[in-house]
Amino acid sequence: MSANHNELPKAYNPKGVEDRIYEAWEKSGLFNPDNLPGERTESFCIMMPPPNATGTLHIGHAMFLTLEDMMTRFHRMRGRAALWLPGTDHAAIATNTKVEKLLAAEGRTKYDLGREGFIKRVEEYIEGSRGTIRKQIRKMGSSCDWSREAYTFDEQRNRVVREMFVRLFNDGLIYRGYRIVNWCPRCESTLADDEVEYREEPAKLYYMKYGPFVVATTRPETKLGDTAVAVNPNDERYQAQIGQTFEVNFGIGPQQIRVIADEEVDREFGTGVVGITPAHSAVDFAMAEKNKLPMKKVIGEDGKMTALAGKYAGFVAVEARKKFVADLQKLGLIEKIEDLTHKLSICYRCSTPVEPLTSRQWFVDVNRSIATRDGQTLKQLSLEVVRDGRIKILPERFEKVYYNWMENLRDWCISRQIWFGHRIPVWYCQSCYVGNDAPERVGDSSSYERAGQPGLIASVETPTKCPTCGRDENIGDLSQDTDTLDTWFSSGTWTFSTLGWPDQTADLKKFHPTQCLETGYDILFFWIARMILMTTYAVGEVPFETVYLHGLVRDEQGRKMSKSLENIIDPLDVAEKYGTDAVRLSLIIGNTAGNDLKMSEEKIEYYRNFANKLWNISRFILLNLDSDKAGSEATKGTKFPKSKTLADKWILSRLATVIESVTLDIESYNFSRPGETLREFTWNELADWYLEIAKVEGDKSEMLSYILRTILKLWHPFMPFVTEEIWRLAFAENENDFLLVAEWPEPSKEADVLEDRQIAEEKFNKIREVVIAVRNIRSEKKIEPAKKIDSIFSCHGNFSELMLDQAEIIKHLTRSLDFKISADDELARVVSNSSSTTTTSGVSIAVSLDGAVDFDQQKLKLQKDLSEANKYIGTLQGKLSNDDFITKAPSQVIEAEKKKLAEAEDRSAKLEEQLKALG
């Protein structure tokens, strides 16, 4: 737009630029695919993994925002209807825990506020902090469609969750039953299997006299709930007892104990006899299920011993253990106590030890065949879509991890006793609902409550009437279940709940299935597996075609970032300091799917420097265009330029290759390599060579404007701010002309125009080689950069023609006054006490020197070069004289080797001549 670029600052300063540009983008409405120009039949959609509404942006968020924004921008420029849908997560249990902590700091508990008061408090808290994360997402340059922003706990998502629950319930896939669950006594709630973490702790192993056996246990107090002991079926020590029942008395009355056999039992551990506590161990529960054992719940939800524990009732489990062990010791029932370390299961949110216990909860049945899905189970559906390739997981190795997890998935406990979350949409009729009691024996699924049970109502809308007995809510007969749903139950609907499901909206048709789901491998199970499970069931489609899993961001020593290590890099701090573009590049380049990334400020600084380099490249080009034909057609860069010189042909050929490989790489989810390709091209080819040449050749308006225009487009998905700013200064026709929606360069179109790309590149590379060789001599001989020199080349074949043709370039780049082309023997003669020489394949070079020449040093150098060349010749000859190689290797390989040999021999011969000339 501006015709005069003299006032552009020498260094790019992202401050001010970034916010202004983001605002302009947002105002333009172009993040919304509905507003994109042109006919866009093909869509590209990514659902943003919703950050916790109460969170703040950390480097992991910055990484996924960068990757997803890059994909979105790329596909938008490629002409697709690109939708990146943002949102936040209510994160039920995490938020609940956070607010409880806040209350604790005020000396209060949730009970002081009551359920409603507490939820109100949670919502206020979220309202206060939600804006932060939204602002931070913008700061990273995220081109997501804010008009479609979603929240996992808003009205629409609430409706979807209820709808989902009711459908699953009606298909018999949700049931209520007594099963073993992970119980967090602090949260007073169940946890899913994958919400349990482990911590190594020292513990005691107590050897208890146990009827006819001795049983080793770390938790003696649970033995009060034992109903069996198990031995390995092949353990010859206990063969006689298998199947028998005996009685023990630990001081609270007699307990009937059966002896069962199970492969799971390790003969080597302890005494090879395990006490089985069906109500308080997942493994024991599974064994009990197989053997239909009775269960005795001796620990309650409050973490205290129950009435069934006799005199120990009311004590917290750990206290009960102390008392119980002391009592047993008095009775002489403790044989010995050993030390061991074991892994304690703890809550992933509050690190409180988890108490496994049986409880009446809601479960999703993953192994029940679904009539409406060809009799497949949820587990089978979820496995099938990955197995048949409808969902591709990158990197591929995580597919195996997924299978392994999915194959071993147990029924998913979805009810939580925390207050904040989606309320379970189930009502019980006080008149006719009779809940099933805890079953006598484990694994009695006839006690499970499912659809069809009288007075048990699952409903999307609050029911007004009991369908069984007809009594209505007004007389207080219907009461809703007090539990809430696992937070992952709602996140599992993310790809379709955000698009209007269950209504068949235009968005749903257009954008579902989504193309890519990009997230960290740490939530493969929590989230991705749940989305696959719920979407294949509810929508009958896969939620996404490709899963791209990124790794963890670590510090420069490879440690996890943590507050205690004080090694956290705050993306907002460094974005402020170095610019968002620099942060983005440091997160993309060097990062590959599934691998962790080491991050450091130095790295970010390097990319800050690169952004500045691009700025200055642009500045140079713009100043050039100014002085040339400012404002004319030729400076717009919209036309593929006519190449006039070898350098033009070379750079255009290289650019065509870059367009091709960058496009292909991003399409195939390689993001680091295109960044490197572009950096290499921009810095090491365009800036270091072509722009220097442009200074001598001149008349480059068409070339330079086209190249700048093109690389701005190619760089835009990686560093949107600086490229958009340069675009505005250089090419924008008006203030609504955004690089954001510029057309991506078409690879084949460019390449077709060029002929003899390979020849042009080979020729130019030869020039580069010669220039570097001369510079090498200058550097070795310590010739001041400002001093002009004279050179003599002797060339083979048609190289002399090439050298003469490109004389201006060579002189400029080597700071030579002039050079001469001479025949071989002539060069050898010229090499005297006033020259330094070197040889590249095809061209020998001598540079005239003023001062005295160190013959010995020069001779040594030549000899070293010669011996290296001869050694190389040796290996090549060896290869070529090997019959096996000649007969078995493909002919192009053999030809290539022959060519290498010829070149090496040529070089060797020249070196010898030069040596001879030196005497």
Next chain:
RNA sequence: GGACGAUUAGCUCAGUUGGUUAGAGCGUCUCGUUUACACCGAGAAGGUCGAAGGUUCGAAUCCUUCAUCGUCCACCA
């Protein structure tokens, strides 16, 4: 216990289906105010590709075993 990944220049990493005299960036060394850029330019040094076997005309690349580090899953009652 099971599975997976990593191991290439001092550091961080590339290396596509086996065919380069093994590459880049940082760092190091030498030189430098050349009409964009010192957030820069020119040049250089630096690697028996974790170890040992094997397959092959040919291995950083494929196979086997081992070592070290790391991750995930299961779990010792």
